[in-house]
Amino acid sequence: MxxxxxxxxxxxxxxxxxxxxxxxxxxxxxxxMMFFVEVSNVVAGEYPQERNFRIGGLVVEDSIEREEGSLDMRFRVTDMRCELSVMYNGVLPDLFREGQGVVAHGAMGAGEVFIADKILAKHDENYMAPEVAASLAKHVDEKMAPLQEGGAECNSG
Amino acid sequence: MWKFFHQLASPPHFYRLAATLMPWLAVPALLLIAYGTYAGLFLASPDYQQGDAFRIIYVHVPSAYLSMMAYMFMAISGAIGLIWRLKLAHAVGAAAAPLGAAFTFLALVTGSIWGRPMWGTWWEWGDPRLTSELILLFLYFGYMALRSSIDDTAKADKACAVLALVGVVNVVVVHYSVEWWSSLHQGQTLMKKGGPGMDADMLYPLLAMILGFTFLFGALLARRIRTEVLYRERRTRWVREMILSPEGGR
Amino acid sequence: MDTLAMGNYGVYVWSCFALTLIVIVFSDWRARAHHNQVYRDMEVRIKALEDRQ
The missing domain is CATH 1.20.5 (Single alpha-helices involved in coiled-coils or other helix-helix interfaces)
Structure with a gap:
C-alpha cells in the first residue's frame, strides 16, 4: 500500500x-435524549417517578376548561392513542390552542392528572397561508378520523 | 484535467483565483439575498399558525444550513490535507472555521428569538436539536482555540484536521436529532418525504436565501483564504515578488 | 406601518434580520481589515529587506 x-x-x-x-x-x-415522554408511555406508567419530566402531544379539541377568575386551567393531551389530563396555572405561549402540539413540564399528580409548571407550544414542519390551511382542514379531518377512532388501543398499566 | 488540479494546488495561482472569484460569488449572493429578503418579508403570505413570526425562517434556516455545510467543508478540507499532504487544503479549513462559527451563532440566536413567542421559551436545556447545535458552536471554538495554541503550523493543521473529522458525527446528530428523538423543534420542512411542506410563495424566497447564503459563504471564504495563504507563504519568493511588483497583490 | 409591525412580532422578526446583517457585515469588515494588515506588515518587512541589500 x-x-x-x-x-x-x-x-x-x-x-x-x-x-x-x-x-x-x-x-x-x-x-x-428524549425531550419528552409520549402520552401512551405515561398512561402505561413508563415515566420517571422521582423527578419532573416533560410530556408531549396534541391538545384535544374542546378539552380546555378554565376556572372563572383565575389562571387555573385544565386540558387533555393526546398522542392519537391515549389521552391524559393536564392541570396548569400560568402563562401560555402564543401558539397554544386546541389541536396544536404542546410540551408540558411537570410531574404526575394524584388521579392520573399531570400537574404542569411550564407549557411550551410545538409547531409542525408545514408552513402555509391561512386560506390554504382552511381548505386543507377538511381534508386533514378525513385523514385523522380513522386514527382517532380505529387507531391502536390505549393500554394503561 | 490534472493540470487544472495541479494549478489549483499552487498557492500563487490559488491566491489570484480567489480574488477573481470573489465578485462572481458576491454579486449573485447579494441579488439572491435582496430578492429573498424582500419577498420573504413583504410578498410571502403569513403562516396560518405563526402569522408573521414565521418570517424569521428566512435568516434562521440559511444560517443553520451553513453552520453544518461550513463544518463539512472544514472537515473535508482537513481530510484532503491529511491524506494528500496538501497545505492549501488546511488553509481552506482554517479560513472556514470562523465563518462557520458566525453562522452557528446566528442560527442559535435567531432560533432563540423565534422560540420565545412561538414555543414560549428562549432556550430549553436537554432538547436534542438545540443542544447538538450548541455543541457545534463549541466544536468551532475548540478548532480555533487549538489552532491558535499550537505555534507550528504543520502540527496545528494536523491536530485541527483530526478534531474537525471527529466532530463530523455531531453534524449528523444535528441533522437527524429531530427524527431520532422527541424534540421541541419541528421536523424537516424542505427535505421531508413527499416534497417541501411549504406553499410556493413562501418556499421560493427561502430557496433564494439558502442559495444566496451559499454564494455569500463562498465570497466571505475567498477573502479569508487569501489572508491565510498570504500569511502562510510569507517567506516564499512568489509573495516577495508579488509585493515588490508595481501592481502589488492586495 | 402595518407591514413593519409584523402582526406584533415586529421586534422578533426585525431583530433577527438586523442581527444577521450586523454579524455578516462585521465579520467581513474585520476579515478585510485583517487581510490589509497582514499585507501591509509584509510589505514593510520585505521592502526594508530589499533596501538593505
Missing part, C-alpha cells in the same frame, strides 16, 4: 470508529 492510501485508510477508520462509539453512546442514553 502506498503511504497515501494508508493515510486514507487511517482517516476512514478513525471517522468510522468515532461514529460507532457515538452511536453506541447515544443508544445507551436513548431515553435521556
Amino acid at each position: 502506498k503511504p497515501r492510501q494508508q493515510r486514507m485508510l487511517a482517516v476512514g477508520l478513525a471517522v468510522a470508529g468515532v461514529a460507532i462509539a457515538a452511536a453506541l453512546t447515544l443508544k445507551a442514553f436513548d431515553e435521556n
